[in-house]
Amino acid sequence: MAEKKITSYPKEKINILFLENISDAAVKYFNNAGYTSVKKLSGALSEEQLIKEIKNVHLLGIRSKTQITKKVLDAAEKLQAIGCFCIGTNQVDLKEATQKGVAVFNAPYSNTRSVAELVIGASIILIRKIIDKNIAAHQGIWMKDASGSYELRGKTLGIIGYGSIGSQLSVLAESLGMKVVFYDVETKLPLGNAEQKKTLKDMLAVSDIVTLHVPELPTTKNMINKTNLKYFKKGSTLINYARGEVVDLDALAKYLKEGHLSGAAVDVYPWEPEKNGDKFTTPLQGLSNVILTPHIGGSTQEAQHNIGEDVSNKLYKYLEKGITTGSHTTPGLNLPPQEGTHRILHIHNNVPGVLSEINTTLSKNHINIVGQYLKTNDEIGYVVLDVNKALSAEALALLKKVKNTIKVRLLY
Numbered sequence: 001m002a003e004k005k006i007t008s009y010p011k012e013k014i015n016i017l018f019l020e021n022i023s024d025a026a027v028k029y030f031n032n033a034g035y036t037s038v039k040k041l042s043g044a045l046s047e048e049q050l051i052k053e054i055k056n057v058h059l060l061g062i063r064s065k066t067q068i069t070k071k072v073l074d075a076a077e078k079l080q081a082i083g084c085f086c087i088g089t090n091q092v093d094l095k096e097a098t099q100k101g102v103a104v105f106n107a108p109y110s111n112t113r114s115v116a117e118l119v120i121g122a123s124i125i126l127i128r129k130i131i132d133k134n135i136a137a138h139q140g141i142w143m144k145d146a147s148g149s150y151e152l153r154g155k156t157l158g159i160i161g162y163g164s165i166g167s168q169l170s171v172l173a174e175s176l177g178m179k180v181v182f183y184d185v186e187t188k189l190p191l192g193n194a195e196q197k198k199t200l201k202d203m204l205a206v207s208d209i210v211t212l213h214v215p216e217l218p219t220t221k222n223m224i225n226k227t228n229l230k231y232f233k234k235g236s237t238l239i240n241y242a243r244g245e246v247v248d249l250d251a252l253a254k255y256l257k258e259g260h261l262s263g264a265a266v267d268v269y270p271w272e273p274e275k276n277g278d279k280f281t282t283p284l285q286g287l288s289n290v291i292l293t294p295h296i297g298g299s300t301q302e303a304q305h306n307i308g309e310d311v312s313n314k315l316y317k318y319l320e321k322g323i324t325t326g327s328h329t330t331p332g333l334n335l336p337p338q339e340g341t342h343r344i345l346h347i348h349n350n351v352p353g354v355l356s357e358i359n360t361t362l363s364k365n366h367i368n369i370v371g372q373y374l375k376t377n378d379e380i381g382y383v384v385l386d387v388n389k390a391l392s393a394e395a396l397a398l399l400k401k402v403k404n405t406i407k408v409r410l411l412y
Helices: 024-032 047-053 072-074 092-101 112-127 130-138 164-175 202-208 250-257 301-321 354-364 389-399
Strands: 016-018 038-040 058-061 081-084 104-106 156-159 178-183 211-212 236-240 261-266 290-292 341-349 369-376 378-390 405-410
Touching: 016 024, 024 072, 024 301, 038 202, 047 072, 058 301, 072 092, 081 301, 092 354, 104 301, 112 130, 112 164, 112 236, 112 290, 112 301, 130 378, 156 164, 156 202, 156 354, 178 202, 250 261, 301 369, 341 354, 341 389, 354 389, 378 389, 389 405
Parallel strands: 016 038, 016 058, 058 081, 081 104, 156 178, 156 211, 211 236, 236 261, 261 290
Antiparallel strands: 341 378, 341 405, 369 378
């Protein structure tokens, strides 16, 4: 639960907008902290709709469908921060958000358990050929057959991407008696008895089940393609609960039809419908022993609750204390409060001389800086200043006139 704090602004005038049916945990978090102007909508908004809606919004919460474009950010006159209540931030124009001094947060670890458990479940269904038997039973056909049905115990799981999800999955798989190998572009410390392979080809060659847990980057687009698919063990299976662009689905469909792969489970796609009920197509439809799910890898009640609290906490700390830990656009700072001061946040273009001008301007006007912190990234600088309470209004006005200023805010 968020802590109570007296701020320099009326909390009821801070407008918070949550889209895409974000967990009620987020709404409750801010309500408990004294923020009453919290609006929650069940679906995503188009660019045109969002431009109309966002003019007076201070905090925006979205999931993966809402696209935060330059036009949207241009219309967001009061926007301080965006919370992506999901793993990724691809839906936000991060470059534009950086230039406008808008902090962007996400929840990279809150749904790792949900995804890892689903991978294990899909692995069991695929390797036991449950799909065919389930369809037959629904059609009134008795198909009691052990042919091509195996246990997970003793099989090799190949994990592509040994990050938070991949490493947790590694532990779960070993607890079921599986052998784990993994491939990652960076050298990682294996958990348990997992073994890192030097090349993707080496990993694919020994894996009975291959699962992907990589981000969407130019280097990962179609990393599983017609070339790499031929390195899979005959009869192996592929699981993609990572990103839609990392697998060439046409090539995968070909290898499934030819019998080189015995099955697949896919949860993410290069193109996905905007809302429930919309038509959806994929080359994998109608293929035997293929599990298709609608991007639900992290969609559990526990994961959504955890994400709601995690991102809300980050947004709250930025709004109330200027803490930017975990932001993808502003340099990360986590600062203790200073007694007897007011805190001012100053975001500026990262060019030489800004900090010097800030200090000179305040010094000339006899404003004492009790505490000062600066951190930069390639594009912007973020300064937190704790100044004498009696002079904070004057300091705020002066800082707004500093060259290359993007945004200034009196925090408390």
